[in-house]
Structures are given as structure tokens and as C-alpha cells.
Amino acid sequence: MRLNRDKIIVFLLDNLIWVLLTIAVVTFALLSDRFLTSKNLVNILVHSSVLGIMVIGQSFCQLSGNFDLSAESILGLAAILGAFVIAPAGAPFFGSGLQLNPILTVLIMFVLGILVGWINGFLVTRMKMNNFIVTLAMLIIIRGLTLVFSEGKTITGIPQGFKALGHESLGPLPISVIVLLIAFAVAFVITRYTRFGRDLYAIGGNRDAALASGIDPNRRIRQVYLISGLMAAFAAWMELGRLGVGATRIGEGMIFEIQAAAVIGGISLFGGRGNMIGALGGVLLLSTFNSGLNLMMVSGFWIDMIRGIIILLAMLIDAQKTRYKAPVTSQAAVVASESQGL
């Protein structure tokens, strides 16, 4: 009997993010009758898509015990670069006039993301630099480059075909939402069922032990930075489609929200713990709050503040969970190890 109750509690705690999300959805559904409509739910998913893609990249880094603060700037630079090479020149477009083919444009953006990721990985692993500092400096440099590049102008005249990823729908679902769900599914499978994924957990959990068991942590860390850069460039493509214009400030300050979503979703800051499905939950929780508060006509200024408080509360609950679980797990170690999964 006692064991059963513990089992339920541990199960609920392990899936805390979904419990919180359910509570949030039920609360908003009761408060606003426009919340639980299919249109609004799709809207929440659309607003989750760019953030979600960024969170996937960040989660890869965090699982290995690394940060990638520069992701928000990669998003910004890739977006402005993409808009620049694809748009016509002169006012009112302010593009380069190259009007490159969309495929080539996307490739250029991806190359940029991968290149920055490569530099990050190189500095962190080969030059033995602290990952926080490397990506912090890169955040500043790349945002500066974005300013230099765009000279503060907004670039318009992006062709429809290129914008489809963030703009069009396939049947009832927007393409960005379908892509988001597929991306999370793929990331989940990679992290859980491939050697690469297991290596990341091992490195994040205990780097020395991982090294001793034949894993090359540096190689894996270089790879996660490549993934993170690539995902940021991909998110830039999506964001360009959604906004329809390339602006200098795209992604500025977004890193705080990205990390908040990942951490609320259970991805540990110290590596080795959490899973991609939880991270998706974190993204959805933040977007649900945005949408719900918007529907309740709360002013945008209040929404920012409430969002911060929600993150704080979620983390407070999470910290208490860790404290609560410590004695429970030692009492019923078998139960815990079964339900803990990863």
C-alpha cells in the first residue's frame, strides 16, 4: 500500500512538467472560453515552434554539460544574412540584390550556423576554454556582426517560397508545427536510442567516467555545438518565414527564454539529466502561459513579469521535488529506478 502511494508520487514528480501543463491548460480553459478552441491550440503550437527548435539545440549542449549562449545571436545573424542574400536591392527592400535561389539561401544559413558551432566547439575543446565564456563572447561578437551587416535596417521582399516554412499550412496544421513535432521526435530518438545520445548522457553525468569507458568527450562536445549552430540557423529560416522580414533584433534576449524552457522541462544545467520530451513540455508551458494571459487581456508588460514568476515557481517546485525524492528513493530504490527511466 505504502509502496503504491510512493510509486504514484514518484511518477507524478517525474512527469511534473506535464502535470503543470495540464493544470495551466485547465485553468485557462475555465477562465476564458476562447482558450480551448482548435484555432488557439494551433496558435500556441505555432508560437512554440521557433523557441522549440532553439530549445532542442540547447538541450543537446546542456545534456553534455555545456551552454550555448551564442545560439540567440546565430539565429539573428542567420536570419539577417538569409534575408540579405535573397531580397532585392535598394529601398524599400534593402537586400543585396543577389536574389539567390531559396535552397542556396538556406544552405548559406546552415553553413553559417555550423561554422559558428564549429568555432565554439573548437575553442571549448581544443583551447580548453570555459564554455560559458566562449559562447558569451560569441554572443556579443555575432550580435555585433548582425548590426554591422544590416546597419540597423529591416530587410523586406523575401519570396513566398522561402517563407513557407514559417508561413504556410499543410491541411489543418501549419508546416512549422509539423516540423517542430518531428524535430522533437527525432531528437528524442537520437538522445535515447543511439550511441551518440547515450554518450551525451554519460559525458554530462560524469565526464571522467565517460572518458574511462572509451568515449571521446571532446569529439561529442564538438558535435553538439555543430548541432546547436545548425538548429539556430534552422530556427532563423522558420522565424524569417513567420515574420516575413529580416530585422536586426531577431532573437535578442531570447537565450533566457530558451534556457528557462529547457530547465523547466527538466534538462539539468549540469548535464546528464532530462529528456527531449520534457523539454517540449517546457516550451509548451511557456507558450501556453503567453497565449492564456493574452486571451485574458493581460497587458504585455504584466505577461513578462508573470512569465518570470512562473519560471521561478516551477523551479521552486522542481527543487522541492529533488529534496523530497532523495529520502523516498532511498526507501524504495527499486521503485524509483524503474520509473525514473533516463
Added chain:
Amino acid sequence: MTKINRVIPFLLNNLIWFLLIGIMIFFTLTAENFLTPGNFLNILFNASVLGVMVIGQSFTLLTGNFDLSAESILGLCGLMGIWLITSAGAPYYGSGGELPVWVSILIILSIGVLIGLINGFLITKMKVNNFVVTLAMLITIRGLTLVINNGQTSYSISEAYNWLGLGKIAQVPVPVIVVLVLFALTYIITTYTPFGREIFAIGANRNAAMASGVRPDRRIIQVYMISGLLAAFAGWMLSARLTNAMSSMGKGMIFEVMAAAVIGGISLKGGQGSLIGALGGVLLLTTIGAGLNLMNVSVFWIQVIRGVIILVAMIVEAQKVRYMAPSVNASQKPILASRQPSGD
């Protein structure tokens, strides 16, 4: 031979000052008007707000903690300082409270301390990770700043309030004197008082510090209160200099604060560095900004170049750690390694 062995560590330990001198020589040769007293005062003037922020951050970093929320505290307190003393509506957009300046300043400094107390309480008593707590606080307080004045800019016409930013004592700007005094004071506190030694001990090895009778939780709450207080003070200084406060004041500044502290040798993992080094970090960043400005480099490029210099300085720093590792007593290594699991 022994001489060289002594000279190299000396150079490496004071790397920030050699970098600073190198940069100054470079600008003296390339930019006209760089080597003038006026320009030096200007650099110090520009360094003052960042400097105050870096002092606060250094306290938390020394214990092995972050305070990301400092930039939002600066924004909130800078806005509130003006908002509380001015009339409502156009042209000043204040609260209409028109409080006396000293009351307003007392209130904003108390708010800073209070937010620090909340941060410290959540981190030590509720065991929430310091990065996450202060990240959430950064978002919350920035939201609060927007809410308070509906995103409006407040304008200050009070000379008493603006004195901290614009006043002069014998030709020297008040912020310059204040920041230098603060650095001297905090250097003494961190180096020569039991409080200072304890925060180094906590940062280097929390469990060992606890075993030797230090109460880490209490000290960590105190450093967050210091950080909050200094951020509020920096908010006053910045809004006084600008004579107005936007709700976005200080946004994104935390990156520069961290960069200056770390370039100045304050370790992100705690327990290493000094306030004098941190001052060097602040001066380096500010000097680069001023020098490039004199060379008529575009503002956009200045940001890029600054970022590159931060990166280069950190690359040099990382190589220094690698170079010095074998010569440092081997017993220090396990201490550094054991910090990682207890990093929260």
C-alpha cells in the same frame, strides 16, 4: 633560470594590466587625443556604472554563484529612483509621488537589498539552482520595470538626484571618485576581513569551508544582498547621468558585466580572483570602447571588436591556466575538480 621562472608567473598573474597597457600604447599610437587627461577621466567616467555592477557580481562569483538579475535590478531601481521623485504625466512621466530625493534613494537601495535577499533565500534555503533563480528574477524584474511606468521614460530635473551621475568634485566627476573608492573598499573587505576570506573559502571548496566553521548559506545570502544593493546603486548612478530612465535601461548589460569580471580574473567557478583584477577588466573593456570611438570606428564594429577582444583575452587566459597548471601545487587540482558536483 630561477629568475625566468619567477618572471613568467608574475607576468601571467598580472596579465590583465599588461593587456591594458598594451591596448593603451596601441591607441596612443593610432588615435589622436587618446593620451590626454580629459580622455582618461572620460574613460573612468564611462567605466563607473559598469564598475559598480562588476563589484557586485564579483562578490557572488567569488562564492561560486551567479547573479544574472543584477541588470534588471539596475533597470528597476534606476527607473524607480526618478519615478518616485517626479510629477505624473507629461513632461516628466513620474509617479506623481514627488518624494524627497533621499527617501527615493533609500527606497531603491532597500529594493535592491530585498531582491538580493529573495535571491539568496531561494538559493540557500529552498535549494534552487542559483543560475535559474537569478535568470527567473531577471525576467520578472524586467517585467515589473515595464509595468511600473507602462513602458514610459521618466525624466529627472532634480539636481540632488543627478549629482551622483553628473556632479564634480574639484574637476573630477563624482562617479569616478565613487567607483574608485568602492573598488578600494571592496578590495580591502575581500582581502583582509574574515568575511572576505570566508567567501573565497566557500567558492574554492564549500564542504571544506563548512567543516572549518564557515556558514556558507549565510554568506551566500549576504553576497546576494551586496550584489542587489550595488546594482540598485548603479541604477541610481546611470539614471542620474542620463537624467532619464527608460524601462529597457541595462538590458543585456549582464553579458558585459560577466565578461569584465572574468577577463579581470574572477573565476566563474568561485574562489579565485581579486577586485583589483576586476577593475582591470572593467578598464580594459571601457578603454577599448573609448579608443575605437576616437578612431571613428562605427558603433556596430565596436561591439564586434569588443567581443573579439574578450575572446582573445580569454584564450590567452586559458593558455595561462594550462601553462601554470604543472607549476602549481598538485594538491589544488582535486579541489577544483570537487567543486563541480557541488556547483549549485
